[in-house]
Amino acid sequence: MRLFLLPVPGRGLSFYFEPDPEFRTAASAGDGPIARTKTRILQIYSQIEKHFPIAERISRRLRRAASVEIIHPPTVAEDEAQRRFAELLRSEFGKQLIWTAVDTALALLSIPLALLPGPNIIFYFFAARAFAHIMALQGISGYPKRLERGQARLESRSEERLARLEELILSGQVDGIDELGRQLGLSQLCSFYQRACKGTGWHPG
Numbered sequence: 001m002r003l004f005l006l007p008v009p010g011r012g013l014s015f016y017f018e019p020d021p022e023f024r025t026a027a028s029a030g031d032g033p034i035a036r037t038k039t040r041i042l043q044i045y046s047q048i049e050k051h052f053p054i055a056e057r058i059s060r061r062l063r064r065a066a067s068v069e070i071i072h073p074p075t076v077a078e079d080e081a082q083r084r085f086a087e088l089l090r091s092e093f094g095k096q097l098i099w100t101a102v103d104t105a106l107a108l109l110s111i112p113l114a115l116l117p118g119p120n121i122i123f124y125f126f127a128a129r130a131f132a133h134i135m136a137l138q139g140i141s142g143y144p145k146r147l148e149r150g151q152a153r154l155e156s157r158s159e160e161r162l163a164r165l166e167e168l169i170l171s172g173q174v175d176g177i178d179e180l181g182r183q184l185g186l187s188q189l190c191s192f193y194q195r196a197c198k199g200t201g202w203h204p205g
Contacts, residue, residue, distance in 0.1 A: 001065040003058065004186070005072040005081050007166045008196045013076070015088060017058055018186050037114070044121065045128040052132060054192075059092050060132065062139030070156035071184075074163050078156040085154070093140045100133035159184070169193060 004016045049057070062068070072081040107126035114123035146152035161180060168176040174190055181189030 001061055001068050003068060003070050003085070004162075004184075005070055005076060005084065006162070006192075007073065007169070008193070009166065009169055011196070013084065014054075014196060015058060015085070016054060016186075016189075016192055017061070018188060040124050041127045041131060044124045045131055048125070048128065049132065055088060055092050056096065056132065056136050059089070059096065059136035059139045062143040063135055065139075065143060065152065067153040067155065068143075070154075071159045072156060072162070073165070074158045074160055076158075078158070081156045082154065089140050089144070092136065096133045096136045096140065100130055100137060103127075103130040103133060169197070 002017060005013050006016050008014045068085070070081045070085055072078075103126045107123055107130050110123040110126055113120045143152060147154055161183060165177070165180060168180065177190045177193060181187060186192075
């Protein structure tokens with residue numbers, strides 16, 4: 001799993017990873033009400049997952065990650081990159097714990113709506129969110145344990161091409177950001193910056 005530690009004007013450094021097709025909605029395991037409910041929750045999840053906060057999506061991917069490689073600008077030391085990764089996990093654990101409780105409670109309260117005829121997605125939405133938080137918690141708590149047991153790896157390395165990134169962002173050179181993204185295998189890099197820089201005064205040229 002590749003994580004990029006990227007400069008965001010006005011907001012410091014932010015982790016980013018390129019979404020992958022790892023998660024796929026499974027076909028229904030049966031025709032019973034429980035199987036249909038589970039399938040519907042997974043379908044809703046797969047539709048909304050791309051809109052989740054990036055830190056939550058990183059946490060979820062850690063569930064199955066055998067290794068994490070942090071790729072950072074040359075101005076950031078390796079130990080600093082790994083320290084920020086550890087801080088991300090600590091911060092996300094508290095957030096995911098709270099939202100697991102909130103969305104689970106809301107899902108339980110909305111169960112009667114799921115029994116009504118028609119496309120009542122309120123229950124399924126909150127159930128999908130609770131499911132996502134639980135998977136994120138599993139990633140956050142499980143990955144460090146695998147590291148301690150030698151069942152996972154954490155590495156970091158400097159990437160010289162990231163040195164140009166802040167200049168490209170500040171000058172609004174969208175084509176340059178897209179080209180750098182292609183070089184790094186990050187097809188959605190420019191879209192990430194358009195979202196991350198909202199409210200900072202940066203606009204694509």
